[in-house]
Amino acid sequence: MKTLIKNIKELVQVEDNIREKVCGKDMAELNTIKNAYLITEDEKILDFGEMSALKDENAHTVIDATNRLVFPSFCDSHTHLVYAGSREIEYIDKIKGLSYEEIAERGGGILNSAKRLQEASEDELYEDAQKRLDEIIRMGTGAVEIKSGYGLNTESELKMLRVIKRLKENSPLTIKSNFLGAHGVSMEYRGRQGEFVDLVINEMIPLVAKDNLADFIDVFCDKGFFTVEETDRMLTQGRKYGMRPKIHANELDYSGGVQVAVKHDALSCDHLEFVGDEEIKVLLNSNTMPTVLPGAAFFLNMQLSPVKKMMNAGLPVAMASDFNPGSSPSGNMQTIVSFACVNYRMTPQEAFNATTINSAYAMGISKTHGSIAKGKIANFYITKEIPNLEYMPYYYGVNKVDRVFLNGFEYFSQN
Ligand code: NIG
Ligand code: FE
Numbered sequence: 001m002k003t004l005i006k007n008i009k010e011l012v013q014v015e016d017n018i019r020e021k022v023c024g025k026d027m028a029e030l031n032t033i034k035n036a037y038l039i040t041e042d043e044k045i046l047d048f049g050e051m052s053a054l055k056d057e058n059a060h061t062v063i064d065a066t067n068r069l070v071f072p073s074f075c076d077s078h079t080h081l082v083y084a085g086s087r088e089i090e091y092i093d094k095i096k097g098l099s100y101e102e103i104a105e106r107g108g109g110i111l112n113s114a115k116r117l118q119e120a121s122e123d124e125l126y127e128d129a130q131k132r133l134d135e136i137i138r139m140g141t142g143a144v145e146i147k148s149g150y151g152l153n154t155e156s157e158l159k160m161l162r163v164i165k166r167l168k169e170n171s172p173l174t175i176k177s178n179f180l181g182a183h184g185v186s187m188e189y190r191g192r193q194g195e196f197v198d199l200v201i202n203e204m205i206p207l208v209a210k211d212n213l214a215d216f217i218d219v220f221c222d223k224g225f226f227t228v229e230e231t232d233r234m235l236t237q238g239r240k241y242g243m244r245p246k247i248h249a250n251e252l253d254y255s256g257g258v259q260v261a262v263k264h265d266a267l268s269c270d271h272l273e274f275v276g277d278e279e280i281k282v283l284l285n286s287n288t289m290p291t292v293l294p295g296a297a298f299f300l301n302m303q304l305s306p307v308k309k310m311m312n313a314g315l316p317v318a319m320a321s322d323f324n325p326g327s328s329p330s331g332n333m334q335t336i337v338s339f340a341c342v343n344y345r346m347t348p349q350e351a352f353n354a355t356t357i358n359s360a361y362a363m364g365i366s367k368t369h370g371s372i373a374k375g376k377i378a379n380f381y382i383t384k385e386i387p388n389l390e391y392m393p394y395y396y397g398v399n400k401v402d403r404v405f406l407n408g409f410e411y412f413s414q415n
Contacts, residue, residue, distance in 0.1 A: 003040045003408065004059035005382065007066045011036035011048060012389055013356055015373040021289065021361040022353045024314035030349035032389070038070060040378035043407040048372055061410075065382050068402065069389060072371050073142025073379040074333035074355050077362035078270050078291060080147050080180075080324035081136075082129045082163050083113055084120035087325045094300075110150065110184040113325055117150040117160065125163045132323070133171050136331040138412050140401045142379030144173055144331075145246075145320075145363045147218055149180030153188075154204050157181055161213035172406040174377070176363045178246055179214035181205070182226050182234055197230045201237045209241035215364070216267065217243035221257035228256040235264040244364070250274040251302075262286040268318065268362035272305045273297065280313045289362040291318040292354075294339035295328035307344040318358035319351070338396035348390050378408035 011033045022029075037054045039047045090108045103109055117125070129146075136144065146164045151157030157179070164177040181200040189196040208214050217238030221231040235245045245264045249257025251271035258279040261269035270291040272279075283290055292305045307317055319340055323331035333355055340351035360370025368377050382403040386392070392400055404412040 001042060001408070002046070002059040003061040003063070003405075004057060005038045005063045005065050005070060006054065006057070007051060007064050008036040008038060008070045009065070009067055010034050010069045010389060011038060011372060012069060012071045013352060013371045014048060015371045018367060018371070018373050018376070019357065020366045021316045021358050023316040024311055027311055027317065027350040027353045028347060030352055030389075036070075038372065038380070040405070040408045043378060045372060045374055045376050045378050047374060063382070063403075067385040069383045069386060070372070070380055071140070071352070071383070072356050072369070073381060073404075073406070074140050075143040075360040075363060075365065075370050076136065076141050076321050076323070076331065076333055077145050077268065077318060077359040078293060078320035078322050079144055079331060080149060080322070081132045081144070081331060082125055082146055082148070082160050082167075083150055083325045084116035084125060084128070085113070085325070086329070087112060090326070109326060110152075111187065113150040114152040114156070114184070114186065118153075118156050122159055122163055125160070126166055129163060129167055130171070132331060133167065133173055136323070136333070137173060137404055137406070138401065139332050139334055139399055140381045140404065141331065141333055142173060142406055143175070143360065143363065143365060143369050145176045145178055145216070147178040147180040148214075149183030149218070151181070152184060152186040154199070154207065157204055158207060158211075158213065161208060165213055172409070172411055174365060174369060174379070176215045176365070177213065178216040178218045179205070179208050179238070179243060180218040180220070182219040182230070184220065184225065193230070197226070197233060200234055205234075205237050205241050209243070214243050216246040218245070218247050220248040221260060222248065222251050222255045223253035228260050231257065231260045232263070235260065239264060246270070246362070250279065254279070258282055262288050267364055270320070271296070273303050275306055275310065280310060280315065283310075283315055284313065289318050289358060290315055291320055291359070291362050292344070293320055293322035293328065294336050294343060295330055296322045298339055298343065299328050304343055307346065311350070316358050316361070317354050318362040319354040320359055320362070334392065334400060335396060338393040341393045348393050351393060352389070379406050381405065384414070
């Protein structure tokens with residue numbers, strides 16, 4: 001089945017040769033075609049170009065995109081969107097001045113989400129997550145990575161991962177799952193963190209692998225959470241069982257997380273508020289995508305990752321939502337692009353590269369997603385009538401997406 005989108009005001013992020021990622025100064029370049037057409041066949045992109053070059057207007061569906069732009073769907077490479085309940089009370093406590101530690105002492109934070117998740121049924125978790133997926137699709141996301149990590153015990157971690165597997169099977173989104181057994185330590189294991197790490201290594205990882213429940217393995221490697229040595233042990237075991245590392249690092253301190261991520265050839269290392277010359281040097285000699293999460297930095301009012309410094313050094317940068325109930329209760333990638341521009345002084349072009357092609361790399365799918373290229377999966381959206389691509393981050397806070405196509409099929413239309 002063929003679909004033709006014609007009279008596109010500007011077709012964004014087009015590629016003749018597929019790149020796996022965009023680095024340093026090249027991030028400022030975003031290839032576009034003005035007054036363009038796009039043709040899809042079944043689930044793939046067949047052709048695109050200037051309207052003047054369009055030869056054949058025959059297609060099953062023809063859509064006129066006059067005054068509208070077409071973008072490749074966002075790839076959101078870091079989320080925790082399977083969770084139970086919400087944590088707005090902690091949000092108020094934070095506003096009133098309570099620290100993360102004080103909230104945790106009251107049973108808040110990750111422990112709060114873990115308690116609720118343990119009590120929730122698999123069906124409840126699935127239905128809530130489906131609603132969140134529907135929400136992010138309508139805002140332009142076409143692929144998403146989802147982590148476990150609110151289980152804090154074997155049974156609940158497996159439950160979370162089974163929910164993610166069901167979402168993968170039933171959602172039009174491309175989904176990757178990440179096993180984050182080491183997100184925090186449950187009350188039961190307080191003071192016995194080493195034994196918890198042993199549990200992750202000896203029990204959880206083999207069971208997760210047995211049922212093929214995770215593409216990746218994650219660890220929260222940071223001050224007050226898991227040490228470099230513990231991370232090293234868990235990643236070694238995860239890799240043995242076929243899971244590529246993709247970890248949380250350097251959100252709270254120079255934790256050594258970047259170094260251990262690179263040592264294990266991690267696909268990405270995420271957060272990166274604390275990055276100095278040493279970390280940049282290590283990342284430059286690696287296949288690891290530095291990934292920044294502007295939503296969490298905004299919501300927690302944290303110091304910002306030195307994104308410009310990383311790009312000036314020649315590094316690629318990806319950005320993702322970190323959608324989770326504690327530190328980033330939003331999966332809106334359009335807002336992430338606005339934060340990228342305002343807070344990190346990225347140009348809209350750099351911000352779109354960070355949230356499409358580079359975030360596709362950070363979830364291992366940049367050969368098939370993250371740009372408009374022949375043969376890639378036809379995941380894209382048509383905007384409302386807007387003047388140009390800069391308007392996307394500028395007119396922030398509302399949804400500029402009008403129609404969404406996933407795997408070549410129209411999934412959502414505002415009309
Ligand atoms: O990515 N940094 C670690 N974990 C999550 C938040 C966890 C929570 O508070 O629920 C994050 O921000
Ligand atoms: Fe996270």
